[in-house]
Amino acid sequence: MEITHKIPPKVWTPQKAGKTPLDDYRRHINQRFNANLQTAKELQKWSVQNQQDFWLDLYQWLQLKPELPKDMTKAYDESVPMSSNPTFFPGLKINYAENALFANPDPNAIALVGIREDTDLSKTDGELLTWHEVREKVRLTASALRQCGVKKGDRVAALVATSIWVVVIYHAVASIGAIFTSISPDLGLEGCVSRLQQVTPKVIFADADTIYKGKTVSTASKVEQIYKRLDPRPQVYICPISSRDSNFPSIDEFLAKAHPKDPLTFERVPFNYPLLIVYSSGTTGAPKCIVHHHGIMIQLKKIAVVHNSTTPKDVILQYSSTSWVVFNVMCGYFACGAKTIVYNGSPMYPDTKQLLRMIEKYRVTYFGSSPRYLLEVEMSKCCPKKEFDLNSLRIVYTTGATLSAEQYKWFYNNMPTHVHLCNTAGGTDTMTSLVAADPTSPIHAGEMQILGLGMDVDIADPETGESIMEAGQAGEMIVRKAFPSMPCFFWGDKGNKKYLESYFERFDKIDVWAQHDWLSRNPKTGGLIMHGRSDGVLNPSGIRFGSGEIYAIVEASPFNSTISNSLCVGRRRPHDSDEQVFLFLVMAANQTLTPELRNKVKQAIKSGLSSRHVPKFVIAVPDIPTTINGKKVETPVKQMISGKDVKASATVQNPEALEYFRRFREVESEPREARL
Numbered sequence: 001m002e003i004t005h006k007i008p009p010k011v012w013t014p015q016k017a018g019k020t021p022l023d024d025y026r027r028h029i030n031q032r033f034n035a036n037l038q039t040a041k042e043l044q045k046w047s048v049q050n051q052q053d054f055w056l057d058l059y060q061w062l063q064l065k066p067e068l069p070k071d072m073t074k075a076y077d078e079s080v081p082m083s084s085n086p087t088f089f090p091g092l093k094i095n096y097a098e099n100a101l102f103a104n105p106d107p108n109a110i111a112l113v114g115i116r117e118d119t120d121l122s123k124t125d126g127e128l129l130t131w132h133e134v135r136e137k138v139r140l141t142a143s144a145l146r147q148c149g150v151k152k153g154d155r156v157a158a159l160v161a162t163s164i165w166v167v168v169i170y171h172a173v174a175s176i177g178a179i180f181t182s183i184s185p186d187l188g189l190e191g192c193v194s195r196l197q198q199v200t201p202k203v204i205f206a207d208a209d210t211i212y213k214g215k216t217v218s219t220a221s222k223v224e225q226i227y228k229r230l231d232p233r234p235q236v237y238i239c240p241i242s243s244r245d246s247n248f249p250s251i252d253e254f255l256a257k258a259h260p261k262d263p264l265t266f267e268r269v270p271f272n273y274p275l276l277i278v279y280s281s282g283t284t285g286a287p288k289c290i291v292h293h294h295g296i297m298i299q300l301k302k303i304a305v306v307h308n309s310t311t312p313k314d315v316i317l318q319y320s321s322t323s324w325v326v327f328n329v330m331c332g333y334f335a336c337g338a339k340t341i342v343y344n345g346s347p348m349y350p351d352t353k354q355l356l357r358m359i360e361k362y363r364v365t366y367f368g369s370s371p372r373y374l375l376e377v378e379m380s381k382c383c384p385k386k387e388f389d390l391n392s393l394r395i396v397y398t399t400g401a402t403l404s405a406e407q408y409k410w411f412y413n414n415m416p417t418h419v420h421l422c423n424t425a426g427g428t429d430t431m432t433s434l435v436a437a438d439p440t441s442p443i444h445a446g447e448m449q450i451l452g453l454g455m456d457v458d459i460a461d462p463e464t465g466e467s468i469m470e471a472g473q474a475g476e477m478i479v480r481k482a483f484p485s486m487p488c489f490f491w492g493d494k495g496n497k498k499y500l501e502s503y504f505e506r507f508d509k510i511d512v513w514a515q516h517d518w519l520s521r522n523p524k525t526g527g528l529i530m531h532g533r534s535d536g537v538l539n540p541s542g543i544r545f546g547s548g549e550i551y552a553i554v555e556a557s558p559f560n561s562t563i564s565n566s567l568c569v570g571r572r573r574p575h576d577s578d579e580q581v582f583l584f585l586v587m588a589a590n591q592t593l594t595p596e597l598r599n600k601v602k603q604a605i606k607s608g609l610s611s612r613h614v615p616k617f618v619i620a621v622p623d624i625p626t627t628i629n630g631k632k633v634e635t636p637v638k639q640m641i642s643g644k645d646v647k648a649s650a651t652v653q654n655p656e657a658l659e660y661f662r663r664f665r666e667v668e669s670e671p672r673e674a675r676l
Contacts, residue, residue: 005472007524008405011412012421012443015394020439021309025061032057040440040450041526047453051075051481054454055088055298062301064099066268068092076482081511083504088295088484089271096275096294097138097174098266099301104312104337107132111334113362114164116241117211117345121361129164131337134171135264137164141172142265143258148235150202152177152267155277157201157234159185159192159223161210161344162322162330165239165251169205170331174275174294177267181277184323186210187628189222191650193229198289198492199277204234205251209241213346218244271295274488278325278428281627281651288498289491292328292431299432299485300332302453307436308395308422310366312337315392317358318368319347324629325428326368326399333366347373352380356388363392371401371423372630374411379560379588383414395420397437400631402530402548405446406556423448425477425517425530429503431485434477434515435528446552447527456481458512459519462534462544465507474520474544476506476534479513486513518546536634538570540579543612547634550583550615553608554601562591567624568615569638573665582641582664583615586624593620598670617670623657637661 017023026043029035033053037043047054055075059068069091080086104111111134114127129137150156156173158180160166166182173180181199183192185207196204206223209216224247227236237254238246275294279287304310316333318340320326334340341362347355356377359367377384384390396411396419403423411421422437425448434457438450451457459469460476468475490499506514518531531537531546538545547568553559554566565586570579583601587593598618605614625633628651636646641664648655 005522005524007522008444008446008527009409010442011408011445012417014440014442015418015420017440021306022438022440025306028061029057040438044451044453048456048481051454051456052078055484058302058306058454059089059298062298062305064297064301065094066092075484080482082480082482082513083500083511085486085488086482087270087272088482092271093268094271094294094297095175095177095266095268096297097171098268099297100331100335101131101135101138101171101264103335104131106312107135109312109337110339112164112167113339113341115341115343115345115358116163117214117349118216121357127164134168137168138172138175139262139264140255140258140260141168142175143262144254144256145172145176145178145203146262147257147259148203148254150176150178152269153179153274155179155181155199155201157196157199157204158182158322159204159206159219159226160239160322161185161207162320162327162342163207163239163344164342165205166322166327167331167334167340167342170276175264175266177269177273179274179277179291182322182327183279184321184628185219186212186321187323188650189225191628192222192226194286194650195279195289196226196230198286200230200232201234204236205239206236206248207239207241208244208246211241211345213349216242218242220244220246223248269294271484272488276328277491278328279323280428281629281631287649287651288493288502290428291488291491292485293488296328296431296485297332297335299483300329301336303329303433303436304333304336306453307433307438308366308397309439310336310338314338314365315362316340316366316368317343317355317362317364318366318397319343319355319370319373320368321629325431328431330368338366348376352376353382353387356382356384356390359390359393360388365392365394366397367393367395368397368399370630371398371403371407374398374403374407375555375560378407378410378414378557379564385415390416390419393419395422395437395439397422397424399424399426399433400629402532402552403446404552404556406552408443408445410557425519425528426452427515429487430483430515431487432483434479435530444522444525444527447522447525447529449527451528455479455483459521460507460512465510465512469521470523472520472523474518474529474531474546477515477517477519478506479515533634536569536638538568538579538581540570540581540616541612545609545613549609549613550605553604554583554585559601559604562588562597564588565624567621567632567634567637569634569641571638571641571664573643580617581615582617582619584619584621584624584637584661586622587620593618617664617667619664619667619670621660623654623660625652625654625657627651628653633658641665
């Protein structure tokens with residue numbers, strides 16, 4: 001599908017053009033390599049064309065430890081096929097935690113701020129730890145882990161919410177060369193077991209309770225059942241939340257095992273040595289266990305420092321559960337020496353303004369959020385800049401979904417206009433932003449700004465794999481050259497079969513990483529537009545478009561006062577000659593889908609996109625299945641309505657919602673009633 005090449009409204013202009021770390025790095029490259037790069041996009045292009053020089057130079061620019069060997073002239077072997085995962089910085093030994101825990105030169109500066117849902121922000125600042133205190137906790141935790149028999153390569157799991165403890169455990173595990181994995185404690189039993197059975201942790205830390213939307217629920221029974229189903233049986237230690245008893249020892253009893261005089265040391269390991277395990281969404285089967293290595297530090301700091309201008313003066317509020325890779329990305333900002341707020345609770349409790357209160361109270365400079373949260377704030381009729389002092393903010397970073405043009409406009413009407421709003425794209429698989437922020441260039445409504453430095457991202461024709469980026473067409477988002485945060489492997493994946501299937505089997509004739517996202521580039525602005533997952537691309541009568549284009553209309557004003565959520569998928573049953581598009585709508589409280597509203601929705605899609613984009617069916621449903629991270633579950637719904645029996649995995653937080661869609665297999669016309 002070829003998009004219309006228009007220049008969307010400019011919603012933000014750089015406040016510090018020429019004075020950002022991205023500018024500093026561009027000038028550094030010009031001086032060191034005798035280049036004449038004038039813009040961030042020229043720098044990005046140079047970084048891809050001169051990858052070896054770029055990655056070697058960036059390592060030094062970020063002052064990672066240890067220094068590179070003077071005789072290292074290549075970052076990796078370009079003759080190794082990308083699908084064979086070439087080793088970066090061969091022979092170099094590093095440690096992730098060593099590169100994180102001394103990032104702030106002031107040992108008395110506040111490193112972590114722990115807040116829970118039940119924290120009264122009007123009476124307390126929460127739990128505060130200085131950088132010295134964090135290092136002490138990491139030192140004792142690492143010593144206790146060794147006394148528990150944990151060695152290099154052993155797995156340590158945390159069923160712990162975003163908190164000071166989970167950050168400490170992560171860095172302690174990393175410091176001794178063991179492998180960390182985290183799961184949000186509110187994930188169901190089967191979801192926990194399906195992950196932990198695969199990675200067989202030697203030690204599990206678990207919160208005593210989950211706290212969410214004003215409710216405190218004991219995890220005792222679930223932890224007991226997890227323990228009984230794992231083989232071999234792990235050691236289990238409980239992090240107290242309330243005063244509930246447990247059959248397992250507490251984390252204080254664990255710390256008592258530490259040798260008080262053990263020094264804080266760091267086991268340096270090869271750059272590509274396993275550091276942590278994260279999990280795919282696994283919406284219809286066992287989740288894949290994606291292993292990332294110590295070398296992800298170069299990518300995390302590249303985005304945080306170079307693209308996002310992070311320094312030890314920043315205050316970070318990144319909302320994420322520990323089941324989401326964004327938690328690990330948040331730790332990348334902590335690794336820049338920034339004060340980092342860790343919040344255990346719902347972003348919507350006691351209301352949608354809770355995170356805004358934190359921004360005001362702690363003078364937050366970097367707020368990591370999601371398009372969905374911003375939509376909830378918009379739907380609540382809140383005007384943040386009128387109700388809160390948000391002038392400390394310099395950047396708001398959103399990921400996990402596409403930020404619509406209307407949301408950009410809402411943001412700059414309701415938030416301080418100096419704030420840099422960035423919608424980015426990356427993922428659990430890459431541990432970095434493929435599409436990133438550019439503080440030196442303007443923002444156009446509905447467009448992402450720039451490709452990440454060093455990332456050879458392209459847009460490929462879905463049939464031939466040839467580049468269609470410059471033509472402005474939408475296609476498969478791919479990466480054509482290796483990058484230093486490709487996963488090591490999938491845990492338990494014999495012969496790398498699933499790894500190759502996941503990333504490298506999309507095209508037969510070219511060896512490229514397929515991200516499975518549907519992307520286009522506006523040749524008039526250079527901006528990038530994400531249209532949704534490529535496996536969810538809609539294709540009625542041969543017209544390809546992404547579900548994100550539909551969401552941008554029905555989840556924006558004026559519809560977001562009557563529609564609270566939506567899901568757009570195609571149905572093609574075995575006997576169908578063409579795909580039919582369904583738009584499912586969850587109505588706001590006390591609202592119904594009337595024939596008039598249905599017609600308005602279709603007309604808005606027709607005028608905003610084209611008549612070919614208008615769904616054949618617009619139907620109200622009670623709920624839409626989402627993952628525990630809040631992402632819409634499109635593919636299983638598409639499979640369900642197309643006739644395939646699908647069982648939702650434990651990653652789907654409302655699996656009963658998926659089963660509801662079975663009824664749409666035989667639907668041939670829209671219901672006359674407001675709901676089925």
